[in-house]
Amino acid sequence: MSASLDPSLDAAPGWSALSPRTVFTAALLAIIALFPVYSMVTGDTFVLTLFTRVLILAIGAVSLNLIMGYGGMVSFGHAAYLGIGGYAVGILAKEGVNAGLVQWPVAIAASALYALVVGALSLRTRGVYFIMITLAFAQMIYYVSIGLDRYGGDDGLTIYKRSQFGGIIDLNNKTVFYYLCFALLLASIYLVSRLVNSRFGLAIRGTRSNEGRMRAIGFPTFRYKLVCFVIAGAMCGLAGALLANYTNFISPAMMHWTRSGDLIVMVVLGGLGSLFGPLIGAVTFLLLEEGLSRFTEYPDLILGPVLLLVAIYVHGGIQGLLEGRRRG
Amino acid sequence: MLYFIEQCLNGAQLGMLLFLLAAGLTLVFGIMDLVNLAHGSLYMLGAYFAATFATLTGSFVLALVLAVVASLIAGMVLEVIAIRPLYGRDHLDHVLGTFGLLLFFNELVRLIWGPAGRTLALPLQMLTAVKIMPGIYYPTYRLVIILATLAVAALLYAVVMRTRLGMLIRAGASNREMVGALGINIKLLYTLVFGLGAALAGFAGVMQAPILTVQIGMGENILILAFVVIIIGGIGSIRGAFVAAIIVGLIDTVGRAFLPDILRLMISPSAAQTLGPSLSAMSIYMLMAAILVFRPEGLFPAASR
Numbered sequence: 203m204s205a206s207l208d209p210s211l212d213a214a215p216g217w218s219a220l221s222p223r224t225v226f227t228a229a230l231l232a233i234i235a236l237f238p239v240y241s242m243v244t245g246d247t248f249v250l251t252l253f254t255r256v257l258i259l260a261i262g263a264v265s266l267n268l269i270m271g272y273g274g275m276v277s278f279g280h281a282a283y284l285g286i287g288g289y290a291v292g293i294l295a296k297e298g299v300n301a302g303l304v305q306w307p308v309a310i311a312a313s314a315l316y317a318l319v320v321g322a323l324s325l326r327t328r329g330v331y332f333i334m335i336t337l338a339f340a341q342m343i344y345y346v347s348i349g350l351d352r353y354g355g356d357d358g359l360t361i362y363k364r365s366q367f368g369g370i371i372d373l374n375n376k377t378v379f380y381y382l383c384f385a386l387l388l389a390s391i392y393l394v395s396r397l398v399n400s401r402f403g404l405a406i407r408g409t410r411s412n413e414g415r416m417r418a419i420g421f422p423t424f425r426y427k428l429v430c431f432v433i434a435g436a437m438c439g440l441a442g443a444l445l446a447n448y449t450n451f452i453s454p455a456m457m458h459w460t461r462s463g464d465l466i467v468m469v470v471l472g473g474l475g476s477l478f479g480p481l482i483g484a485v486t487f488l489l490l491e492e493g494l495s496r497f498t499e500y501p502d503l504i505l506g507p508v509l510l511l512v513a514i515y516v517h518g519g520i521q522g523l524l525e526g527r528r529r530g
Numbered sequence: 531m532l533y534f535i536e537q538c539l540n541g542a543q544l545g546m547l548l549f550l551l552a553a554g555l556t557l558v559f560g561i562m563d564l565v566n567l568a569h570g571s572l573y574m575l576g577a578y579f580a581a582t583f584a585t586l587t588g589s590f591v592l593a594l595v596l597a598v599v600a601s602l603i604a605g606m607v608l609e610v611i612a613i614r615p616l617y618g619r620d621h622l623d624h625v626l627g628t629f630g631l632l633l634f635f636n637e638l639v640r641l642i643w644g645p646a647g648r649t650l651a652l653p654l655q656m657l658t659a660v661k662i663m664p665g666i667y668y669p670t671y672r673l674v675i676i677l678a679t680l681a682v683a684a685l686l687y688a689v690v691m692r693t694r695l696g697m698l699i700r701a702g703a704s705n706r707e708m709v710g711a712l713g714i715n716i717k718l719l720y721t722l723v724f725g726l727g728a729a730l731a732g733f734a735g736v737m738q739a740p741i742l743t744v745q746i747g748m749g750e751n752i753l754i755l756a757f758v759v760i761i762i763g764g765i766g767s768i769r770g771a772f773v774a775a776i777i778v779g780l781i782d783t784v785g786r787a788f789l790p791d792i793l794r795l796m797i798s799p800s801a802a803q804t805l806g807p808s809l810s811a812m813s814i815y816m817l818m819a820a821i822l823v824f825r826p827e828g829l830f831p832a833a834s835r
Contacts, residue, residue, distance in 0.1 A: 276622050323819050326826045330565050330621050330765065334757040335822065341754045342815035349808030459754060463567075463629045470626050502637035509630025513623045514615045 223524040227478045230485065234384065238377040250376055256488045257383040258444045263468040263480030264390045265437035270466070271475030272398045273430050274410030278333045279320070279340025280465045283313045283435050285347060285457030287442020292452035293353055295361045302365030302373075306443050313439025314432050316343070321431035325424060328413075340462055347454040358453025365447055373447055383444055387481065390437055395477050397433070406430050467509060473521025482520050532666055537787040538780065539662075543672050545779025546679035550734035551756040552763070552771040553686060554727025560703045560766030561723050564613065565621050567628040569731055569756070570749025571635035572608075576601045576732025577739040577748065578639055581648040590653050597736045598729050605728020609721045617720070636746050647745035650736075675737050682733060683772060690768065699723060703766060755782070758814055762821050764828025774829060778814050785813040 234253065241250040262284055269275040290309035299305065324335040353359045364373040373379050397403045408416045409423045416423050446452050455461075464487065472483025490508070494501035516523060555569050579597035587593055608631070616627050652671055659667040690696035698719055701709045710716040735749070742748065759778050763770030790806030797805070821829065 270622070276625065278625065323822050326822060330559065331761060331826075333565060333621060333625065334761055335818070337754060338758050338761065338815055338818060341751070342812050345811035346808045349806075349811055351803075351807070460629075460632075460750070463625075463632075466622075466625060467629065470622065474622070500637045500641050502633040503641065506630040506632070506634025506637065509633070510612055510627045513619075513627030513630065 221525070223521060226524055227482070230482065238380055242377070247376060250380055252488070252492060254376070254380050254383055254448055256484050257380070257387050258441050258448055259465070259468065259488065260481045260484035261383075261387050261390050261441040261444070262438045262465050263472070263484050264387070264394055265434040265441070266465050267469045267475065267480045268394050268397065268437070269431055269434045270469055271479070272403065272410065273406045273427060275325070275427060275431065276333050277336040278459070278462050278466065279336035280438055281457040281459070281461035282316065282340035282343045283438035284442040284445055284461065285343060285454070286313045286316055287439035288446035288452040288456055289347060289353070290439070291365060291443045291446040292359045292361050295363060296353060296359060300363050300366045302367045305365050306440065309443035310436045310439045313442065314436040317432045317435025318428070321428045321435075325427050325431065337459060337462070340457060341459055344454050344457050344459070347457065354453065356454060358451055358455070361446060361450045361452065364450065365443070379447070386440065386444070391477055391481070393437070402426065402429075471512060471519050473519035476521045479519055479521045486520060533787070535663070535666060536668060537784050539668055539672065539676070541780035541783035542776065543675050543779070544783055545776040546676055546683070547734050547738055548752070548756055548759050548779055549683060549772050549775035550679060550730045551752065552759040552775055553768055554730040555756055556760050556763070556766055556768060556771050557699070557723055558727045559760070561699060561706075562617055562720055564616060565624040565628065567625060567753070568631035568635060569727070570753035571632050572601055572605055572728045572731040573735040573749035573752065574639065574746070575604055575635065576735030577650070577744040578643055578648070579732065580736040580739055581650045581744050584650055590651075590656075593650075594736050598733050601732020602725045602729040606721050606725035608728070609724035613724060614717070614720070632750075639746050645746065647743040650739040650744060652740045671740060678737065682730070686730070686768070695722065755814070758818050761818055762828055764830040767828070767830040770828055770830030777817070781817060782814050785810040789813065
């Protein structure tokens with residue numbers, strides 16, 4: 203299934219229909235697709251709830267991977283879009299607008315607009331400046347949300363009614379919500395695969411490896427990168443809208459800068475610049491977090507050094523490990 | 531007017547604190563090309579060290595000295611064990627690795643000192659207020675922070691500009707390979723610079739500890755302000771960090787104090803009430819955006835970049 207989604211990877215060395223990577227990805231997708239069945243049979247909804255969150259954050263990671271993995275733009279402010287998307291839903295719900303067909307487009311549009319402004323400013327710089335500036339702007343949004351007294355300020359805001367879709371899609375139904383998130387995740391992976399293999403995507407990837415050369419052959423690289431940045435922002439805004447519906451609650455904490463760090467970790471852990479890497483990373487990271495917190499009272503004492511070791515020794519994340527790549 | 535002067539002093543105090551953090555960050559970035567997200571953890575460690583040493587020795591000054599030394603050692607050990615393999619890597623690897631360190635340190639502090647915050651008591655003679663102008667009193671300790679930090683800034687300047695170590699630091703910032711080729715132990719130099727940055731962060735943590743609660747994650751939000759300072763000042767420039775730190779400290783503090791009132795003059799009070807806190811929180815980021823538009827490299831771009 204994944205092979206058909208990314209033709210460019212077909213040509214990569216070691217890629218065949220039955221490489222460990224393909225088998226692993228296909229198995230993972232099958233397992234994810236079957237969780238609701240498992241829950242129905244056993245009556246255990248915990249896995250379903252946990253994996254709904256995994257799928258939502260995976261959409262955020264997929265969008266971050268679009269700019270970071272393919273575009274080389276290391277954004278450290280991606281959680282801001284989760285917050286903006288979430289607050290769009292929460293604020294509209296508080297003001298009495300519950301229609302999902304209003305809430306979600308507003309969430310996407312607001313995130314895209316923020317991405318446009320932040321991108322236009324921060325894409326003037328590169329490298330470590332870009333990292334710090336996206337971080338700083340996300341922190342600004344974080345503080346702005348704390349200042350929103352009407353919408354709960356620091357304490358956050360409870361959403362009493364999930365987004366309504368005229369009775370056709372009922373988000374209160376766990377299975378429906380789960381499959382909706384799964385479908386949107388697959389749709390966003392498909393969108394990214396179409397994007398990165400289009401002329402637009404090739405220009406973006408070319409800019410990543412050598413921006414000067416791309417400009418020399420006549421590509422307005424700034425505009426390409428900005429469009430890419432805005433698409434990623436809009437996509438993550440949708441994830442934010444889902445997240446608000448998932449938790450029935452929004453608060454500034456959902457865009458604290460360490461949440462942006464979590465998203466980066468997911469992308470790098472799964473494998474930078476690979477289609478299914480962000481999903482694998484999100485599954486791994488959240489399961490690791492969940493598992494460690496059951497096993498010990500101090501999960502980050504283990505998680506932290508693991509991340510450091512990944513940064514030092516593992517090249518290409520889990521996708522890279524599956525291919526047997528390692529850093530010398 | 532009285533209130534304004536007080537707020538300006540508070541702003542200067544925040545600025546000096548930011549400078550201590552930003553100087554370490556910018557040194558480490560300028561010389562080792564390393565993005566260090568765990569810098570705020572060293573600030574936190576400094577404060578916790580001081581709280582512990584103050585309990586053990588009963589003396590604030592002794593606790594300060596011991597905590598700074600402990601931060602220096604912690605920084606150098608950290609550099610040798612965890613930071614060294616990250617040199618020369620992609621910035622993304624730095625982000626991932628030092629983010630892991632940040633999580634680790636928060637948890638380590640929770641393990642050692644417990645989840646509850648600590649306080650660091652001041653000596654009694656610091657709890658007074660000084661008359662700085664007729665009719666204006668200002669807490670002694672806050673003045674001490676400003677003066678002590680100024681002294682450290684001067685010392686840092688002297689070390690960087692007047693000593694052999696400083697010469698090597700400056701040389702390392704402009705051409706790493708050449709310094710190594712000339713037979714300088716570049717590894718040791720890196721360890722020392724990282725330790726210096728850690729000591730500065732630790733010092734900042736200790737000085738701030740009596741004003742705020744010593745708690746887990748105390749270094750996280752201030753780290754981002756330090757990033758803003760570096761962006762405005764120009765990465766790798768200590769002078770830029772100094773100027774930008776004062777600007778950011780003043781604008782943030784004075785903005786928070788007066789912007790809601792100024793807004794009230796222009797728009798309806800209820801709207802000002804709503805917008806005020808949000809807008810004043812945005813002020814320094816607006817400044818950063820403006821600087822980016824006009825001077826993308828910051829106010830004092832380092833010559834080598």
